[in-house]
Amino acid sequence: MKLTPSEIVNGKHFYTIPIYQRLFEWATDNVITLLDDLRGKFISSNGQDDYFIGMLTSTDNNELIDGQQRFTVMMLMGCVFQKYHNGWKEFLKANDKIRLFFTSRPLDNEYMRGLIEQMASADLNITNDKMKDAIKCIQEYMEKNVDEAKEFVTYVFNHLCFFITTLPKGYSPRDLNRYFERMNTTGRNLEQHEILKVKLLSNLAQDVDKYISLWNKLSDVDTLLIKKRENESEEQLRQRKNQAFQKKIDEILVSDIINGLGVSKDEKKETIGSVKASNERPKREQEINKDSRCALTFPYLLLHALYCFLEGDIKDSIEDFFKPSNFLDTFAKYLPYDADANEDNIKSFLNILYKARLALDICFIRPTEFGYILDMGVSEDVNGLKDLMMYQSLLYVSSSNYTNYRWFGWLIDAIEKAKNKIPDALELFRDMKSRDEELRKLPKLEDLSYGNDIRYWFWKLDFLIWQKREELFKKDSDALAVAENYVFRRNRSIEHIAPQTPETDSTMVWEGTDEDRALRDSFGNLVMISQGLNSALRNSSYEIKKAHA
Known part of the structure; x- marks a missing residue:
């Protein structure tokens, strides 16, 4: 659903920031950047085009799970903008109810109410430093652009847009916590692909909410799109x-x-009591995925x-x-x-x-x-x-x-x-x-040597050995078992098995002839191992390296 401050007022929407969300953290640089972007769009479009601030995510009872920082900065802008446009007063508060409520944070709620109602006062009994700095920044910005202030804040009221997507009904506290943790491990407030989502989907004329829901599914790449449902057979x-x-x-x-x-009768919310006891092994699909x-x-x-x-x-x-x-x-x-x-x-x-x-x-x-x-x-x-x-x-x-x-x-x-x-x-x-x-054509033998980019051919050899394992190794042998259970790894360090200059006694010692140098650096005397193992072995003897390789 696409919303602007004016649509929030008309729709009588109120929002809550849950206790587990972090406090307001925007620096003044972030606030100035947003104001500059808004003003740039206001000027370039002659006040006609929307400016998209991003995506917000809420529960079905309007708890903000993602986007609380952006909604808070809208409230702070409203505290300043209400001086120039009465619509912002309605955005901030309706029937004495503040538009944004901080769960279990009475001091923040009191401070926000104080900002709204005592904007002319420089001294509030309670202060929130980040909010205080942001308010001062917004005030100074408006004072520098006072000639167009009324038109600008009217533009923001009607054209500052964001999409808000609602999590499905029945999300449990555990689901919300997992969603929140996954969201906060990204390391940034807003990923580039989230910005792209808003920019692309804002161009669709219909079914925007449905496309947003599908995009959110697609973006959660580690969760399968299609999973087995209750009573669904493997063939189904x-x-x-x-x-x-x-x-x-x-x-x-x-x-x-x-x-x-969509709505599937097999995906309705279950309780612990509704899960039937079973002696059967877990479903194969659950195991392998x-x-x-x-x-x-x-x-x-x-x-x-x-x-x-x-x-x-x-x-x-x-x-x-x-x-x-x-x-x-x-x-x-x-x-x-x-x-x-x-x-x-x-x-x-x-x-x-x-x-x-x-x-x-x-x-x-x-x-x-x-x-x-x-x-x-x-x-x-x-x-x-x-x-x-x-x-x-x-x-x-x-x-x-x-x-x-x-x-x-x-x-x-x-x-x-x-x-x-x-x-x-x-x-x-x-x-x-x-x-x-x-x-990838097989290189000449002399090109399969140390110093060239030949990593692929080690992996290809491993595949061929695995593929021919029953021909190469005896039945029930340890070598066959190793081949059967082989797992490809991103090992990238190429090492000599018979070292160039062994530090300990070795049965393999190279001489300085051209023939020895060619053999030493040839594919047959090379192995690809992890960087850690390479560092540990260094110039160990041929016997030690062969044992590890």
Whole structure:
């Protein structure tokens, strides 16, 4: 729901800041930046265009879970602006009820009331230093721009916009706490992708609330979009996943395919007493997806979806396109969201974003603490599933934020080739492996040497050993067990097994001949290990290094 101060007054909305939220923390620099931005939009649009301050999140009883800092600064601006426009007086207080209430903070409530009612007084019995500094900053700003003060505060009253999204009814205190903790571990008050959400979705003419709800689901990349419901069979779950791929985003908005989006009788709030006792093992899906995470963070997922939307036709270098510091500039350049915004293009991008998120959930590995899982809704014994999981693991560890677009594009292409259904595991494995091998040709033997960028070929060798493990190792041997349980890691330190200059006695000692130097730096005498292990071994003897490797 989109709101302005005037719409808050007309809608008779009141809000509460819960006790677990932090106190007002904005510095005067933040306040001045906001005022400058507002004034800039006021001047450039001749007072006609909206200015979006961001996204707020509340519970169904109007407790602000996210956005309390921005709402508080609106209250502080209102304390100053009421001098120039009576609408702000109604925004601050209606029927003696303050618009914003601080739970279990009587001093803050008293101070806010004092600011509203005694604005002319310089001395209040109670002070809040951050609020006091902000008020002074706003007063001084208005005094410098007094000629246009009335028109400016009228503009802010009618055009300072924010979207407010309401968490589903029935959110328990535990759910709220988990949501709040996750929100506060980001390290910043407002992520760039949250700013992008407001800028993009503000261009949609209809169903903005529904798109916001879906965006919020997509942004929580570590929670699966489609999870097994009560009494849903594995086959029904797989059918629902296929339906999700086949439907367009506008159909998804009005369906209950995605968990938590529509109304499903299987997702109603349960109590402890309603959970039936069972002697059966936990559901397989719950086991394999526990504590897994998405292979991409949401900002990078957005950039990869944009790259697919553009079909790779970009004017920047790959490094500049995927650089995090360029995030908003990249979107502004390739998917305009201000004056040149195109609603159809934005919807097309959102459709690709939705399909891409599904693809990562269902058709690509999800890292866990101990390795990787891949849940395509089929038995673990299905032909090609294990091969696919291992090869995707190889692609994942051997890629970076600037090269993930390769396997990501192959994955999206394969799903389109499967006519927007979950592709066959064996076919997907063969397709991704073929495209990877077409991209990376085996170098000459002399180029597979120390000092060259050969990390990929260590991982590729590991995959080939795993794939041929039953041919290479004896049945029930320790070596076969190691190969069976192999997990790809992002080890990046290349080390000589027979060291260049061993510190201790070693049966392998190199001479200074050209032949020895070539052998010493050859692929056969190299191993890729973690940086920590490399530091620990240093120039240990051949025997010690071989034992660790």
